[in-house]
Amino acid sequence: MRKTIMLAALILGSALSPAYAASGPIKIVLPEEADLLEPCMATRSNIGRVIMQNVSETLTELDVRGDKGLMPRLAEKWEQKPDGSWRFHLRQGVTFSDGTAFDAKDVKYSFDRIMSDKNACESRRYFGGMTVNAQVVDDRTIDFNVDPVQPILPLLLSLVTIVPEGTPLEFVREPVGTGPYKLTNWTPGQQIVLTARDDYWGQKPQVTEATYLFRADPAVRAAMVQTGEADISPSISQLDATNPATDFSYLDSETVYLRIDHNIEPLNDVRVRRALNLAIDREAFIGTLVPDGALLATAIVPPPTLGWNPDVKVFPYDPEGAKKLLEEAKADGVKVETPITIIARTANFPNVTEIMEAIQSQLQEVGFKVDLKFVEVAEHEGYYSKPFKEGRGPLLVAAMHDNSKGDPSFSMFFKYASEGTQSGFSDPKVDDLIRRASAAVGDERAKLWSELIAYLHDEVVADVLLFHMVGFSRVSEKLDFKPTMATNSMLQLSEIGIK
Incomplete structure (x- = not known):
């Protein structure tokens, strides 16, 4: 009897312990294919929902699931200086998916790259009407001087994805980032595959691999999740949102x-x-x-x-x-x-x-x-x-x-x-x-x-x-995930749990 009780306790403890949380691959079906996987274009929804905060991370991140406001990501903290400029203190122990170390020079290069006239980075548009100069203080510290002074600069920087110094100014096909995933396959017209990194600086996500499929018809996307061909469709029509167990409005x-x-x-x-x-x-x-x-x-x-x-x-x-x-x-x-x-x-x-x-x-x-x-x-x-x-x-x-x-x-x-x-x-x-x-x-x-x-x-x-x-989403019952107002433009795999 004592052995039975101990065994039951061990089983229950395993079920509740995060150390034994389920993990595995998932499939996501989207309405539009990504024409690019360039990090500085991640503010465009068809690109951002694949790579933003999955492959490419930002200094700051707005909490869309709670009331934490602006949260640290690659920057641990920041403060505004008396002259109106902003100083950011960067996280240590971070590496890019190509194995290189992350530091302040990468942040400066990433910002200068999006402002370059050698490309058409979409995130540049959020800095119109101002002059911004990024200055490296040391490996872990960077200042942003802005004219006119911008009281919400830390929020604006939540849209600037960080790439390694030396990334070509022209658009890249295979993004290198600090995020929890790396690109392992892109077959245009068919699929994109992201695979979890073993050397990610943060918490290990439950989703080990994500395969993105593309279907224009919302009814087809909904049916794929229903039949198990896919696990999430972030966008379905209201007419197809008929199952309270899997369909969510947001x-x-x-x-x-x-x-x-x-x-x-x-x-x-x-x-x-x-x-x-x-x-x-x-x-x-x-x-x-x-x-x-x-x-x-x-x-x-x-x-x-x-x-x-x-x-x-x-x-x-x-x-x-x-x-x-x-x-x-x-x-x-x-x-x-x-x-x-x-x-x-x-x-x-x-x-x-x-x-x-x-x-x-x-x-x-x-x-x-x-x-x-x-x-x-x-x-x-x-x-x-x-x-x-x-x-x-x-x-x-x-x-x-x-x-x-x-x-x-x-x-x-x-x-x-x-x-x-x-x-x-x-x-x-x-x-x-x-x-x-x-x-x-x-x-x-x-x-x-x-x-x-x-x-x-x-x-x-x-x-x-x-x-x-x-918006309406269909989510497989095997997953623990609720969509948010950001789901259409940014779908963070690390927020998806597997039951």
């Missing part, structure tokens, strides 16, 4: 919108831009093609981002008002009958095809001539970011923008400033508000962001803002 930080190119007639006329907004019945999408719980957008950032303005109202559905504005513009010589093309990204989010087709139809009903073109992610970037193509016609670029950081700095400069890489217009007042808000703190910072949000929506009519989305 608050999303993504905003769906149409970026208007103000540079080309007739979109350079504010009446035409208002007519675009009045022609769309946003409410009709909620609960049909767009999930219940999604919010109608009045800003490129979701609530409760700092400075989000509750006084800004969604454009009403007013097709007669849209027709009247087009008639007024036409009477003044504006070429309102010029065909406009909507450029959309294939498989960007569930029901993207049906949503864009419905928007095309609604715009046509009020008198717009609208074409619809779907492209893959790499071609989409050519329409979405500067330099814009010469000789282009009027464009609406359908996109989904992620800001899960809680501050508009991660959106406003590159979306709306005159020099912003994805800005479709130039407005001195917008530039001034962005500059002042980025350098402000406390209530003044929130006030300036709030003023900018209202000005962009009500007076500039910068975009056709549509929805703050709700």
Whole structure:
């Protein structure tokens, strides 16, 4: 009897002890293939959800699962100096996946690399409107001097992935990082495989290997998890989310919108831009093609981002008002009958095809001539970011923008400033508000962001803002994982447990 009790205790203890936690490989099925695995492009969702914090790590990390705020990653601590610069103290005992040691020179090189004109690093866009100089103090210490002073620089650095000094300035195919995984296979069009590192500086993850598969149809992705062909699909449609044991909704930080190119007639006329907004019945999408719980957008950032303005109202559905504005513009010589093309990204989010087709139809009903073109992610970037193509016609670029950081700095400069890489217009007042808000703190910072949000929506009519989305995931019952607002853009394998 005593032996039986002791054996039962040992079995129970083993089941509860982290030392005996289950581990093994998993398969993840995604809607879009990664066209690159370049670390400085990890802020793009189709790349970041594979390598961000898995292969390539950052100095700091925002806690999206709790209330810890900004957490240490490769930096153990940091402080702002009296002159407004920031000093970061780096973690010791860290190595890259190629065996080289991590130190401050790698941090400086990584930052200088993203700012180089020899590449098109996407993370550069978050440092627009400021001059940043990284200075090595010693192997474990680095200073960042910023003009104008940036009170949220440590948060901005949560998007700068660290690569070894000497990494080519041009984009790399095989990323080398300090993260818990390394790339072991990439067969374009088929799969990507990440394998856990034995020499990782941090806690050993339970997932020993992750194979990423790619299927554009959300129903197919959901079925693959149901049948055991895959273990996680971070993005399925609401219609497929039918099993409470495996399907989870999560608050999303993504905003769906149409970026208007103000540079080309007739979109350079504010009446035409208002007519675009009045022609769309946003409410009709909620609960049909767009999930219940999604919010109608009045800003490129979701609530409760700092400075989000509750006084800004969604454009009403007013097709007669849209027709009247087009008639007024036409009477003044504006070429309102010029065909406009909507450029959309294939498989960007569930029901993207049906949503864009419905928007095309609604715009046509009020008198717009609208074409619809779907492209893959790499071609989409050519329409979405500067330099814009010469000789282009009027464009609406359908996109989904992620800001899960809680501050508009991660959106406003590159979306709306005159020099912003994805800005479709130039407005001195917008530039001034962005500059002042980025350098402000406390209530003044929130006030300036709030003023900018209202000005962009009500007076500039910068975009056709549509929805703050709700996401749905399917997770195998053998896994211990709940999605977060960051899941669509960053899926950390170390957060996944195996039951």
